[in-house]
Structure formats: C-alpha cells, structure tokens
Amino acid sequence: MAKEIIDALSMKRALMRMTYEIVERNKGTKDLVLVGIKTRGWYLAERIAKNLKNLEDVEVPVGAIDISQYRDDLPEAEKEKMIHSQQLDFDITDKNVILVDDVLFTGRTIRAALDALMDQGRPAKINLAVLVDRGHRELPVRPDFIGKNIPTCLLYTSPSPRDPRPSR
Structure with missing residues (x-):
C-alpha cells in the first residue's frame, strides 16, 4: 500500500520555502x-527557477546533469552502453551552483553529481537542495536546503557482498 508523504500543496510550499532560503x-x-540531477531533480530545479522569476524577477540558468557514468554501483560494461551528452549549455565556473535532487538517501548520487559538475567547470560554491531527506548516509553528505525530512527504517534481510553489516 503506497503512502502519500507529500501532497501537491505541501510540495509547492516546500519549494517556495527552499527558494526563499536560497535567495537569503x-x-x-x-x-x-x-x-x-536527471530526471526528477531537473523538474524541481525548473520549479525553483520559476519561483525565483516570480520572487526576484530574474531568469536563473537551469540545467540538467546526467550522473549515470559517474555512479560507483554500476559495472563498467553497463556504463559503456549508456548514451551520454555533455551536459550543461552554460558555464558554471565561478558560479554559485545549487545542485537539486528529489530524494537524498545514501549520498552516492550526490557524490556522482559532484564529480560530474567538476567535469563541467569550477564553481565558486555548490549547495545541495533536496525535496526529501531520508537519512541513512553512507557518505558525508549534508543538504543545505531541505523540503521535508522523512527518516526511514532500513531492514536488512541479507547483506550484499559490499555490505559488512550483519543481517538483522
């Protein structure tokens, strides 16, 4: 049974609050x-840009970044099959980049996105905005702008070969 954790109005409010925090x-x-971050992070970035346009009357550049070739959990053969386009049509060098994603969990997607961004240029600063923060980091990643904290429970039935934690 699926549980709705954020409805349309709550999402709109969270994105507006995040927009104000970004400006401040x-x-x-x-x-x-x-x-x-493709795909849902890009949609959220577009919505934040629209909020910035309404709030500050300014057009902020918005781009999408594909992190698939930077992931550490895919075999090299699978990465080579993927089609990649080089990513942003604007320069991020010396810019304040707001990296946007829908859900933050282990932090591995963000690590891959940071690597992808560094291949695009050298930003002055990178901040992370996420709609939902689930907790349970495997890497030292902390979002700067959070729509909603939703801690989840992890259930381990059998450890993966890379996971040293015992079964529970």
Missing part, C-alpha cells in the same frame, strides 16, 4: 545557477 543564503541571485 546567497544574498540574492547574482551568479546563481540551478543544476538538477
């Missing part, structure tokens, strides 16, 4: 760019 923390929108 960056002291405006100067040199600000939004980069969404």
Whole structure:
C-alpha cells in the first residue's frame, strides 16, 4: 500500500520555502545557477527557477546533469552502453551552483553529481537542495536546503557482498 508523504500543496510550499532560503543564503541571485540531477531533480530545479522569476524577477540558468557514468554501483560494461551528452549549455565556473535532487538517501548520487559538475567547470560554491531527506548516509553528505525530512527504517534481510553489516 503506497503512502502519500507529500501532497501537491505541501510540495509547492516546500519549494517556495527552499527558494526563499536560497535567495537569503546567497544574498540574492547574482551568479546563481540551478543544476538538477536527471530526471526528477531537473523538474524541481525548473520549479525553483520559476519561483525565483516570480520572487526576484530574474531568469536563473537551469540545467540538467546526467550522473549515470559517474555512479560507483554500476559495472563498467553497463556504463559503456549508456548514451551520454555533455551536459550543461552554460558555464558554471565561478558560479554559485545549487545542485537539486528529489530524494537524498545514501549520498552516492550526490557524490556522482559532484564529480560530474567538476567535469563541467569550477564553481565558486555548490549547495545541495533536496525535496526529501531520508537519512541513512553512507557518505558525508549534508543538504543545505531541505523540503521535508522523512527518516526511514532500513531492514536488512541479507547483506550484499559490499555490505559488512550483519543481517538483522
């Protein structure tokens, strides 16, 4: 049975609150760019950009980044089969990048996204905005802007070969 954890109105409010926080923390929108992690992070970045347009009357560049070739949990043969386009149509060098994703869990997607961003340029700063933070990090990643914290329970039935934790 699926449980709705965030409805349309709650999502709209969370994204608007995150937009205000982004403006406040960056002291405006100067040199600000939004980069969404494909695919759902890009949709959220677009919505934040629309909020920025309504709030600050400024067009902030928005791009999408494909992190599939940067993932550490896929075999090399599978990565080679993937089609990749080089990513952003604007320069991120010396910009304040807001990296946007829908859900933050282990942190591995964000690690891959940071590697992908570094291949695009050298930003002045990178902040992370996520709609949902589930907790349970495997890497030292912390979001700067969070729509909603939803801690989840992990159930281990059998450990993976890479997971040293015992079964519970």
